[in-house]
Amino acid sequence: xxxxxxxxxxxxxxxxxxxxxxxxxxxxxxxxxxxxxxxxxxxxxxxxxxxxxxxxxxxxxxxxxxxxxxxxxxxxxxxxxxxxxxxxxxxxxxxxxxxxxxxxxxxxxxxxxxxxxxxxxxxxxxxxxxxxxxxxxxxxxxxxxxxxxxxxxxxxxxxxxxxxxxxxxxxxxxxxxxxxxxxxxxxxxxxxxxxxxxxxxxxxxxxxxxxxxxxxxxxxxxxxxxxxxxxxxxxxxxxxxxxxxxxx
Amino acid sequence: xxxxxxxxxxxxxxxxxxxxxxxxxxxxxxxxxxxxxxxxxxxxxxxxxxxxxxxxxxxxxxxxxxxxxxxxxxxxxxxxxxxxxxxxxxxxxxxxxxxxxxxxxxxxxxxx
Numbered sequence: 001x002x003x004x005x006x007x008x009x010x011x012x013x014x015x016x017x018x019x020x021x022x023x024x025x026x027x028x029x030x031x032x033x034x035x036x037x038x039x040x041x042x043x044x045x046x047x048x049x050x051x052x053x054x055x056x057x058x059x060x061x062x063x064x065x066x067x068x069x070x071x072x073x074x075x076x077x078x079x080x081x082x083x084x085x086x087x088x089x090x091x092x093x094x095x096x097x098x099x100x101x102x103x104x105x106x107x108x109x110x111x112x113x114x115x116x117x118x119x120x121x122x123x124x125x126x127x128x129x130x131x132x133x134x135x136x137x138x139x140x141x142x143x144x145x146x147x148x149x150x151x152x153x154x155x156x157x158x159x160x161x162x163x164x165x166x167x168x169x170x171x172x173x174x175x176x177x178x179x180x181x182x183x184x185x186x187x188x189x190x191x192x193x194x195x196x197x198x199x200x201x202x203x204x205x206x207x208x209x210x211x212x213x214x215x216x217x218x219x220x221x222x223x224x225x226x227x228x229x230x231x232x233x234x235x236x237x238x239x240x241x242x243x244x245x246x247x248x
Numbered sequence: 249x250x251x252x253x254x255x256x257x258x259x260x261x262x263x264x265x266x267x268x269x270x271x272x273x274x275x276x277x278x279x280x281x282x283x284x285x286x287x288x289x290x291x292x293x294x295x296x297x298x299x300x301x302x303x304x305x306x307x308x309x310x311x312x313x314x315x316x317x318x319x320x321x322x323x324x325x326x327x328x329x330x331x332x333x334x335x336x337x338x339x340x341x342x343x344x345x346x347x348x349x350x351x352x353x354x355x356x357x358x359x360x
Contacts, residue, residue: 022337022338022339023338025339026337026338026339026340026341026342027338029339029342029343030338030342033342033346046250047250047253048249048250048251048253049249050249050250050251050254051250051251051252051253051254051257054251054253054254054257054258055253055256055257055260058257058258058260058261059257059260059261059264060261060264061260061264063299064260064264065260068256068260072253072256078256078259081256081260082256082259082260082262082263085260085263085264086263086264086267089263089264089267089268090267091267091291091295092264092267092268093267093270093271094271094288094291094295095268095271095291095292096267096268096269096270096271096272097271097284097288098288098289098291098292099271099272100271100272100274101285103272108273111269111272111273112269114272115265115268115269115272116265116268116269118268120295120296120299123292124292124296127292169360171349171353171360172350172353172354172360173346173350174324174345174346174347174348174349174350174353175346176321176349177321177324177325177345177346177349178342178345178346179303180299180300180301180303180304180321180325181300181324181325181328181329181341181342181345181346182328182338182342183296183297183299183300183303184296184297184300184301184304184325184328184329184332185328185329185332185338185341185342186296186338187292187293187296187297187300188329188332188333189332189336189338190292190293190296191293195290196289196290196293197293199290199291199293199294199297200293200294200296200297201297202294203293203294203295203297203298203301204297204298204300204301205301206298207297207298207299207301207302208301208302208305208306208316211302211305211306211314212306212314212315212316214314215314216302216303216306216308216314219298219302219306219314220295220298220299220302222298223294223295223297223298223301223302224291224294224295224298225294226294227290227291227293227294227295227297227298228287228288228290228291228294229287231290231293231294232283232286232287232290236286
């Protein structure tokens with residue numbers, strides 16, 4: 001998309017896209033490392049390379065895919081795995097709703113394609129980009145999605161599955177810490193005001209408490225629901241209306 | 249080569265895609281109340297922080313029960329957060345975090 005606004009607005013788009021590229025590199029490192037670990041773990045759980053590729057390409061959701069490995073290894077029925085997947089990924093409803101005002105005037109086909117790659121990382125970097133420029137940028141969205149997650153996640157998981165057994169103990173290289181570090185870093189990138197900080201801290205604390213009391217997957221969802229509710233109780237700036245500032 | 253789990257992937261995708269697509273196609277979500285917008289703005293930080301905290305602090309014990317995990321990984325993640333806050337550079341933060349863990353494990357100061 002080429003900027004059609006004032007020169008000042010165009011500069012903002014280019015500046016924001018440069019920031020997007022740097023963010024995407026960080027995400028790509030995370031997705032690549034995480035995907036590699038996923039591929040290795042999936043092979044250990046009994047999946048073939050084709051099945052790993054299908055999981056990463058079709059489901060495209062690291063958290064749900066890792067959870068599924070645990071259930072597969074435990075011999076759980078498919079119905080339970082599908083149910084857990086739906087539960088873990090229900091948070092995407094909120095991502096889509098947050099993105100919807102920006103994408104209201106896009107074609108149905110484009111939105112259908114964009115929806116498939118709307119995961120945690122794509123949401124984080126594209127929403128931050130949209131906020132910086134005050135409108136949607138489909139080109140920027142695909143730059144972040146393809147460069148940050150689609151190619152590295154699918155590619156690295158296939159590489160990991162192929163190399164399984166040849167890389168002894170990936171944790172020795174610190175790859176196991178990449179996912180929590182990336183999620184925490186992305187959260188920091190979305191914090192501008194105190195109420196966002198409170199929502200993040202509450203989400204973390206409630207998430208861990210619920211995970212310990214019930215189940216890790218449940219903790220993630222509960223933290224994501226309760227955190228914003230507590231954050232809303234904190235006085236904050238008036239929210240800009242994304243739809244009002246969005247351009248087709 | 250086995251392909252049986254390809255069908256599981258199809259089913260998992262079948263319950264994942266609607267949660268991503270439906271909000272983009274529901275007309276009512278094009279004009280959300282300000283309170284809802286304010287809530288949704290806070291969802292990202294809360295979910296990402298929850299994902300980070302749970303994956304960092306909760307492990308599954310031999311009994312299958314979730315257990316609190318405290319270890320040097322906390323320091324690595326805290327270092328990444330500090331770098332992102334200070335430099336706004338996630339890639340640098342991830343490299344430092346992974347490098348620290350690799351170093352600690354090489355020195356025998358952290359278990360694999």
